Amino acid sequence: MKSVTAQDLVKTYGTKKDVVTALNNVSFEVEQGELFGIIGPDGAGKTSLFRILTTLLLADSGRATVDNLDVVKDLKAIRKRVGYMPGRFSLYQDLTVAENLEFFATIFETSIQENYDLIKDIYQQIEPFKDRRAGKLSGGMKQKLALSCALIHRPGVLFLDEPTTGVDAVSRKEFWDMLKTLKRQGITILVSTPYMDEASLCDRVALIQTGNILSIDSPAGIVDNFKPTLLAVRANQMYPLLLDLQRYEGARDAYAFGEYHHLVLKSGFNEAGVRSYLDRSAHEGVEIKPSRPVIEDCFIALMKQPTGAAADNHQPSA
Numbered sequence: 001m002k003s004v005t006a007q008d009l010v011k012t013y014g015t016k017k018d019v020v021t022a023l024n025n026v027s028f029e030v031e032q033g034e035l036f037g038i039i040g041p042d043g044a045g046k047t048s049l050f051r052i053l054t055t056l057l058l059a060d061s062g063r064a065t066v067d068n069l070d071v072v073k074d075l076k077a078i079r080k081r082v083g084y085m086p087g088r089f090s091l092y093q094d095l096t097v098a099e100n101l102e103f104f105a106t107i108f109e110t111s112i113q114e115n116y117d118l119i120k121d122i123y124q125q126i127e128p129f130k131d132r133r134a135g136k137l138s139g140g141m142k143q144k145l146a147l148s149c150a151l152i153h154r155p156g157v158l159f160l161d162e163p164t165t166g167v168d169a170v171s172r173k174e175f176w177d178m179l180k181t182l183k184r185q186g187i188t189i190l191v192s193t194p195y196m197d198e199a200s201l202c203d204r205v206a207l208i209q210t211g212n213i214l215s216i217d218s219p220a221g222i223v224d225n226f227k228p229t230l231l232a233v234r235a236n237q238m239y240p241l242l243l244d245l246q247r248y249e250g251a252r253d254a255y256a257f258g259e260y261h262h263l264v265l266k267s268g269f270n271e272a273g274v275r276s277y278l279d280r281s282a283h284e285g286v287e288i289k290p291s292r293p294v295i296e297d298c299f300i301a302l303m304k305q306p307t308g309a310a311a312d313n314h315q316p317s318a
């Protein structure tokens with residue numbers, strides 16, 4: 001069963017003279033119980049999309065449903081069924097941890113006790129601080145409280161907008177573990193993130209850039225679709241090396257990637273060719289090795305495809 005559908009959603013801001021297209025014909029479907037990632041950099045359109053799906057913003061055109069309810073016509077029913085954790089901290093800073101949770105339970109006409117089993121594992125981690133004002137919590141604790149508040153009315157669909165932005169690596173890991181537990185309880189989860197490494201934690205992901213969906217697939221499927229030869233290359237002087245790699249006739253693309261540069265080859269070129277090309281230059285300490293693409297490589301490659309080609313990568317849901 002489809003839990004969320006978006007069909008040709010368009011959202012623009014501003015006037016005709018100065019128009020920003022936040023979403024450009026965005027379409028996708030999320031199955032019930034799926035953990036679906038919307039992955040893209042700042043300004044890609046993630047927040048606009050989530051606000052439309054949670055009935056807080058109207059699209060210019062297109063259609064969307066949540067639990068088979070229309071986001072425009074059935075907004076009240078949808079609001080009861082979704083949990084939304086906005087990107088920016090949404091809690092009441094002057095209320096304590098416990099008061100925040102009570103507040104969200106009350107506006108959804110429920111009680112903490114009624115749904116405690118759902119939030120127990122998460123809330124227990126912040127319960128020792130239940131009398132502390134939310135504004136005085138650490139980033140990771142705020143995130144857990146915000147998630148508890150978004151869950152307190154037992155939503156069927158959870159929308160999490162960049163929940164791990166600005167959170168330390170340990171808290172990020174803990175957060176994704178919590179999402180896996182929630183998924184096991186049958187909750188459909190849509191989560192947006194600018195962190196490409198979080199893609200592998202989702203069942204499927206949509207890669208989004210300036211309002212266009214570049215690809216929708218499982219993380220493994222996205223990586224499998226990356227066909228060219230990818231090499232990791234380093235030398236003592238990394239910046240001149242990058243410039244030379246970008247000038248190489250066999251380079252489809254070359255970019256800095258951690259301790260190495262990634263070199264994507266055009267068809268017909270190979271590692272030996274790169275080696276002899278670099279041998280003709282003054283680089284010292286050259287190391288070249290085949291590399292397995294990760295989501296970030298795929299994202300970079302898709303971003304550079306013509307828009308039509310990117311649209312061809314849309315895949316129906318599983």
Ligand SMILES: Nc1ncnc2c1ncn2[C@@H]1O[C@H](COP(=O)(O)OP(=O)(O)OP(=O)(O)O)[C@@H](O)[C@H]1O
Pocket residue numbers: 013014020021022040041042043044045046047048049162
């Ligand atoms: N109220 C607004 N008025 C004008 N432009 C806006 C408005 N809200 C968003 N935008 C623009 O729409 C585009 C998409 O923004 P959106 O916030 O949806 O993306 P995002 O992926 O969530 O990025 P971020 O994480 O930076 O918020 C951006 O270019 C943004 O500047």
